[in-house]
Amino acid sequence: MDEFETPQISFLTEQDGPPERELKDQLRDLFLSNPSxxxxxLVCVAYKNQPGVSVALCIRSKRVDDPDLVPKVGEIFxxxxxxxxxxxxxxxxxxxxxxxxxxxxxxFETER
Numbered sequence: 001m002d003e004f005e006t007p008q009i010s011f012l013t014e015q016d017g018p019p020e021r022e023l024k025d026q027l028r029d030l031f032l033s034n035p036s037x038x039x040x041x042l043v044c045v046a047y048k049n050q051p052g053v054s055v056a057l058c059i060r061s062k063r064v065d066d067p068d069l070v071p072k073v074g075e076i077f078x079x080x081x082x083x084x085x086x087x088x089x090x091x092x093x094x095x096x097x098x099x100x101x102x103x104x105x106x107x108f109e110t111e112r
Contacts, residue, residue: 009047009048009096012045014043019081024108027040035062037060037066038060038109040108041059042107043104055088056089057087059092060097073087074089
């Protein structure tokens, strides 16, 4: 797993289909056991000055990041899509989540 600073980002649309729904179901189970996760989104994104579109798991958390959660997400994703597939994991602050919510609905939300 590589860590990087997020350049300017555009949220395009929700990433959704049968395999993505299965991924979201497994991630929901994981997030239910993590009290810091408030909401999660699976979204297509475009980064400024980078070609193409990526898929990102955007997490709104009580924490700025969660280094214990990232490998668990990676295990779930890797077991479903293989080690060659790529998923960006972004911990989004409130201001960025407001932009995100205009393009994509959350697939996980807690009332904690």
